[in-house]
Amino acid sequence: MPTDSRTLVIETATAACSVALLDGKSVIAQAHEVVGRGHAEKLVPMIAGLPDQGRAGRILVDCGPGSFTGVRVGLAAARGLGIGWGASVSGYSSLALLAAAAFAETDAPDALAVVLEGGHGEVFVQNFTAAPFAATGPLASLRPETALAGLGGRRAIGSGVRRLIALDASVDATEALPRAADATTLPADYAELDARPIYGRAPDAKPSVSAA
Numbered sequence: 006m007p008t009d010s011r012t013l014v015i016e017t018a019t020a021a022c023s024v025a026l027l028d029g030k031s032v033i034a035q036a037h038e039v040v041g042r043g044h045a046e047k048l049v050p051m052i053a054g055l056p057d058q059g060r061a062g063r064i065l066v067d068c069g070p071g072s073f074t075g076v077r078v079g080l081a082a083a084r085g086l087g088i089g090w091g092a093s094v095s096g097y098s099s100l101a102l103l104a105a106a107a108f109a110e111t112d113a114p115d116a117l118a119v120v121l122e123g124g125h126g127e128v129f130v131q132n133f134t135a136a137p138f139a140a141t142g143p144l145a146s147l148r149p150e151t152a153l154a155g156l157g158g159r160r161a162i163g164s165g166v167r168r169l170i171a172l173d174a175s176v177d178a179t180e181a182l183p184r185a186a187d188a189t190t191l192p193a194d195y196a197e198l199d200a201r202p203i204y205g206r207a208p209d210a211k212p213s214v215s216a217a
Contacts, residue, residue, distance in 0.1 A: 009062035017079035018071030070205030106187035128165035
């Protein structure tokens, strides 16, 4: 069966390890598992378990933000397969994927905040609107109390909402992780990012500057 029209989606930026083989907006096959860590060991067998071992003319990979290690695992796999298959490689944001999937639900709000686990006790936050689908502000890495105060009545979704719920149990929030098969809900321009990491916060270590 021809594979040029297919897209392999790789999702390893969070606690989920997830892959999907798409033909246009149709999901041919998928696999999704919450692993926490160990994406490198899980990812290749998951791809190999797809029809034609996941071979596709295009590869779409989550660039983050999320786990530094998970992001790098997904990007390395996407680039390696892209070279081996002669496939194009592009990226998407974990935040945009969660937002697009949530807006595709029947009871979706007009706007929401995606909140993912970050580093050093912070969360990654970005706001989106449904019609038209768009990010309404930049990605930010915030303390949970700051993220909670900035919701402005929006529903929150993502792996980081548990930190908001711990501060206010009445907050309108739903825990969720990105799923590769939900890439069918992404608008085209949100699935054409350069395949490079979106870390969401500055590196912890900064190079020293020697005095002249």
